[in-house]
Amino acid sequence: MAEAASAESAAPYPKYLDWLRYLSAFLLFTYAASKMLGRQFTLPPEIALRPLLRRHRSEEASHLRSLQVTLERSEPSSLGTGE
Secondary structure, eight states: OHHHHHHHOOOOHHHHHOOOOHHHHHHHHHHHHHHHHHHOOOOOOOHHSSSSOOOOHHHHHHHHHHHHHHHHHHHHGGGOOOO
């Protein structure tokens, strides 16, 4: 009876989980290796400063307006003047 219960609980899991596990192990290995070697993953500034997604102009304008309102509302002491 116990063997039947353990056979039911040992159902095979999807193959993509194996690949995710391998990818995670590889990324962890490369991260640890770079830390041990004292290297850092870097991108050229042209690529690093680009936005990930291109916004529509209307979305970008509304985002800039909301940032402007936020900056106008903030106090000068909270802007990091160092005092």
